[in-house]
Amino acid sequence: MRHGLLLPVVYFVWLPLAASAATIYDGGAPVSACSGSVGCPDLTTNIGHGIFTLVADTVVTDIRFWTLQTPAPPAVYNGGTLTWQIFVDNGGVEGALIASNSFKLSQTPSGQVSLPGLTLDEFDNNFSVPNITFQLTSPQSYFLDIADKSGKDASGIFWASSGENSLAFQLMGSGNNVTPDPSAPEPSTLLLFAAGAPACVAARKLGLLVRRS
Numbered sequence: 001m002r003h004g005l006l007l008p009v010v011y012f013v014w015l016p017l018a019a020s021a022a023t024i025y026d027g028g029a030p031v032s033a034c035s036g037s038v039g040c041p042d043l044t045t046n047i048g049h050g051i052f053t054l055v056a057d058t059v060v061t062d063i064r065f066w067t068l069q070t071p072a073p074p075a076v077y078n079g080g081t082l083t084w085q086i087f088v089d090n091g092g093v094e095g096a097l098i099a100s101n102s103f104k105l106s107q108t109p110s111g112q113v114s115l116p117g118l119t120l121d122e123f124d125n126n127f128s129v130p131n132i133t134f135q136l137t138s139p140q141s142y143f144l145d146i147a148d149k150s151g152k153d154a155s156g157i158f159w160a161s162s163g164e165n166s167l168a169f170q171l172m173g174s175g176n177n178v179t180p181d182p183s184a185p186e187p188s189t190l191l192l193f194a195a196g197a198p199a200c201v202a203a204r205k206l207g208l209l210v211r212r213s
Contacts, residue, residue, distance in 0.1 A: 022174060024058055027051075030068070030122060031168070061174075062126055063084060063144070064126045064170040065168060065169040066168050067160055070118075077156075080104075081150045082102065082105050083146070083149050084100060086144055088142060098132070099129070131173075146167070
């Protein structure tokens with residue numbers, strides 16, 4: 001049990017979702033590559049991991065992320081039951097769990113990504129969360145984890161990255177409208193995507209992946 005950790009006040013409010021939630025945090029859209037420092041791990045066997053910083057009072061209502069998949073057939077992978085978790089950034093490692101829940105993956109085609117010798121379909125994913133209200137007196141960083149808990153091992157579907165093995169994602173809601181200090185340092189440690197992908201699909205060899213400990 002940790003002692004001396006001061007957590008921001010967080011409320012869970014079950015309210016009707018706003019008709020037009022704004023993007024209150026942008027972790028970056030998918031990059032058009034999965035090589036070098038930009039890894040695209042397999043979705044069904046790895047955790048999609050991102051980090052975000054809130055600088056003012058915020059209500060989060062929706063989370064958006066992207067996936068990449070080898071072209072159909074086979075059919076688009078929509079069979080996964082995924083879980084999401086938000087943790088406080090405790091000095092660069094995951095601290096207290098703030099919120100978690102599950103959702104059914106449902107993918108919307110959003111284009112294609114061309115790689116040497118391979119073309120992947122890109123899909124947009126957006127799911128709602130119970131309204132989570134963050135009341136902050138100073139900027140606070142958090143970790144977002146999304147994992148497929150269906151137990152399926154579907155080859156050819158990958159997390160889309162925004163760069164440096166970080167999940168491409170956005171948060172929607174309201175608030176977080178104070179411009180952060182650009183000189184503020186990033187969290188000391190970024191937890192990277194887990195590694196490991198069989199060679200049965202060429203795309204599984206793309207990217208330099210580091211297994212999350």
